[in-house]
Amino acid sequence: MSKPDHFHAWVIDHYLKDGLDGSELHWESRPLPSLKDGQVLLSTCLLSLDASNLLWLSEREDYLPQLQIGDIMRGNIIARVGASCHPAFAEGDYVLTIQGWADYTIVDGDALLGDRITMKIKPHADVPLDAYVGTLGITGWSAFIGLMKVGQLKAGERVLISGAAGATGIMAAQIAKAAGAEVYGLAGGAKKCQFLKDTLHLDDAIDYKAAENLEQTISQVIPEGVQVFFDNVGGEILDAVLPNMCINGRIVASGSVSQYGHAEQYGVKNLPLITSKRLRMEGFLILDYLQQINDVLATMETWLLDGKLINKNHIIQGLENAQAALPKLMTGGNIGKLVVYVGNEFD
Amino acid sequence: MSKPDHFHAWVIDHYLKDGLDGSELHWESRPLPSLKDGQVLLSTCLLSLDASNLLWLSEREDYLPQLQIGDIMRGNIIARVGASCHPAFAEGDYVLTIQGWADYTIVDGDALLGDRITMKIKPHADVPLDAYVGTLGITGWSAFIGLMKVGQLKAGERVLISGAAGATGIMAAQIAKAAGAEVYGLAGGAKKCQFLKDTLHLDDAIDYKAAENLEQTISQVIPEGVQVFFDNVGGEILDAVLPNMCINGRIVASGSVSQYGHAEQYGVKNLPLITSKRLRMEGFLILDYLQQINDVLATMETWLLDGKLINKNHIIQGLENAQAALPKLMTGGNIGKLVVYVGNEFD
Numbered sequence: 001m002s003k004p005d006h007f008h009a010w011v012i013d014h015y016l017k018d019g020l021d022g023s024e025l026h027w028e029s030r031p032l033p034s035l036k037d038g039q040v041l042l043s044t045c046l047l048s049l050d051a052s053n054l055l056w057l058s059e060r061e062d063y064l065p066q067l068q069i070g071d072i073m074r075g076n077i078i079a080r081v082g083a084s085c086h087p088a089f090a091e092g093d094y095v096l097t098i099q100g101w102a103d104y105t106i107v108d109g110d111a112l113l114g115d116r117i118t119m120k121i122k123p124h125a126d127v128p129l130d131a132y133v134g135t136l137g138i139t140g141w142s143a144f145i146g147l148m149k150v151g152q153l154k155a156g157e158r159v160l161i162s163g164a165a166g167a168t169g170i171m172a173a174q175i176a177k178a179a180g181a182e183v184y185g186l187a188g189g190a191k192k193c194q195f196l197k198d199t200l201h202l203d204d205a206i207d208y209k210a211a212e213n214l215e216q217t218i219s220q221v222i223p224e225g226v227q228v229f230f231d232n233v234g235g236e237i238l239d240a241v242l243p244n245m246c247i248n249g250r251i252v253a254s255g256s257v258s259q260y261g262h263a264e265q266y267g268v269k270n271l272p273l274i275t276s277k278r279l280r281m282e283g284f285l286i287l288d289y290l291q292q293i294n295d296v297l298a299t300m301e302t303w304l305l306d307g308k309l310i311n312k313n314h315i316i317q318g319l320e321n322a323q324a325a326l327p328k329l330m331t332g333g334n335i336g337k338l339v340v341y342v343g344n345e346f347d
Numbered sequence: 348m349s350k351p352d353h354f355h356a357w358v359i360d361h362y363l364k365d366g367l368d369g370s371e372l373h374w375e376s377r378p379l380p381s382l383k384d385g386q387v388l389l390s391t392c393l394l395s396l397d398a399s400n401l402l403w404l405s406e407r408e409d410y411l412p413q414l415q416i417g418d419i420m421r422g423n424i425i426a427r428v429g430a431s432c433h434p435a436f437a438e439g440d441y442v443l444t445i446q447g448w449a450d451y452t453i454v455d456g457d458a459l460l461g462d463r464i465t466m467k468i469k470p471h472a473d474v475p476l477d478a479y480v481g482t483l484g485i486t487g488w489s490a491f492i493g494l495m496k497v498g499q500l501k502a503g504e505r506v507l508i509s510g511a512a513g514a515t516g517i518m519a520a521q522i523a524k525a526a527g528a529e530v531y532g533l534a535g536g537a538k539k540c541q542f543l544k545d546t547l548h549l550d551d552a553i554d555y556k557a558a559e560n561l562e563q564t565i566s567q568v569i570p571e572g573v574q575v576f577f578d579n580v581g582g583e584i585l586d587a588v589l590p591n592m593c594i595n596g597r598i599v600a601s602g603s604v605s606q607y608g609h610a611e612q613y614g615v616k617n618l619p620l621i622t623s624k625r626l627r628m629e630g631f632l633i634l635d636y637l638q639q640i641n642d643v644l645a646t647m648e649t650w651l652l653d654g655k656l657i658n659k660n661h662i663i664q665g666l667e668n669a670q671a672a673l674p675k676l677m678t679g680g681n682i683g684k685l686v687v688y689v690g691n692e693f694d
Contacts, residue, residue, distance in 0.1 A: 234619055253626075256619035267614015272581055272603035275630035279600075282629075283622035 007032045009102035010073045016057040025073055025323045040089045042105045043082035043344035047075050048133040072100035088113050094121050124301045130339050135311040136300050142286045143171035144296050150284045151228040151252040155180030163232030165192035172230045173200045178308035214240035233258045235266035242270035251281040313339040354379045356449035357420045363404040372420055372670045379451055387436045389452045390429035390691035394422050395480040419447035435460050441468050450666055450689055471648045477686050482658040483647050489633045490518035491643050493599040497631045498575040502527030510579030512539035519577045520547045525655035561587035580605045582613035589617035598628040660686040
């Protein structure tokens, strides 16, 4: 490729305070220096817009360093290696990484190699690239690892998923079906339950908001009990599911979204059942499983090609339109995950 | 051996109601029939007195069938095979089993073989037989399996045990020390804590009754955090330990003694830490691990012979004195486990 003279990027103007004002970032064009020894030029193809972007745009603690005013905004991207002066990266390689909101980025090859959030991927010829930040992205990996590795799900088993219409839940629901399980979802509202049954083909869905006694409702819908519970919600929902677990059941503690941001935490009363039913409840972090991701991806690619997984992103054309799309992260005015098409996909 | 004409047994006269009256059982002598094909004569050596005896003597649900008035009382025994008309049992074999409170019992060999609570044991020549219902008995197996198989404890790791001065806790504490761990105990009262430090040589013991803020006290005593928590107690104690768990820590859910027999269950608030700290919390039942017990026993025998485990039973001489010892199960007027020496140990 011919290296461009300049790159474009979104730069932090001021932090997000109480809601987005649409001017937190400004668009800049900056000169692109020549590659030095050991450096790699990343040509951004896709930028994924995630809830974490709002955190990164705020002044607050996170697992990554605080961005400063004047820094380029940070995001999850897929990039092609446009040029490389590092032996581990060759022109045309694809990487999934966290970098700036920029069309081109020069990075240190060693740092990229040592960064455990960065992964080389080999996109399948018949799979659209945006699937690798969508269905085949980190949310999908989490759901897969949670169900199959942590939950040790086997075909034919009865799985229950809480928050089943949420980002991770939707992936867990599809993966569990693709793995041959009998899949039930918990969600709030009739519309979400309808979606789970009609679009994701779950065996049944339970509207927890409509249930008078959720523990009882679950036992009516799944009388033989739950073998694997993929829990995104925690709290009261977990308490209602525990008595419905089978002996030797597994609870995948994916999240406790019901408990986030509340000063008063709900106390789970049914924990003694962990002993008497010999349950296993386990949390996990996808970063601990990255060495298994290539196998996971291969399986998920096959399922996607077989139509067992749906890839449904909401694509925004052009990096210059990225800031304008941020409010959708708050209002939910989109179906599917937000992805910005930057370009550079092919040479 | 010469087969006796009669056997002696404790027979149920009436059920236990509100406290023992000392006449729930009566002593009977009954004729001992000849062995038929397929039958085995068990000569009882030792009878273990356990809390479960009080359940079996009551009119209530249990995992074993309800005993009837006129039935021989049931107990955990070690017996020698006195004579056998079954190919799987030879005279001189030892079995650990649940049978009647009797000096001799004729059983069906097939039933004995198929009973998963019954185990053949090969007592070590240098280990006293009563150790096999004491330190090397089922409580010890539970502690071993819980720590080593469920908890995956490795030498050098920091273990915390709740209810550390209780029957299972005492075994867990000794086994964890023998396995080379750094061992901390939670117990109620200064005297129990002193025992844990002086007699069981724990690295430290925390009196939870004396702690103003237990979560804080634990973090002061174990500032680097707990890698394996062997929990016999549950409830508030579990809530105080959760924030003190290390990343990837394991919680062995051995019991929830704090929650038994209370109408109002304590709600555990810190469960979201299971996800963020990627903890594993797991219950287990010793019966699911019986196929591994021979290896467990071999290791524990070595530890006992090396002085790493203490065997301290309270021995009562003679089956005829068994009923009189029952109240000790309620009052705790004994140090160590209650075991009745019946005889028959050697031919």
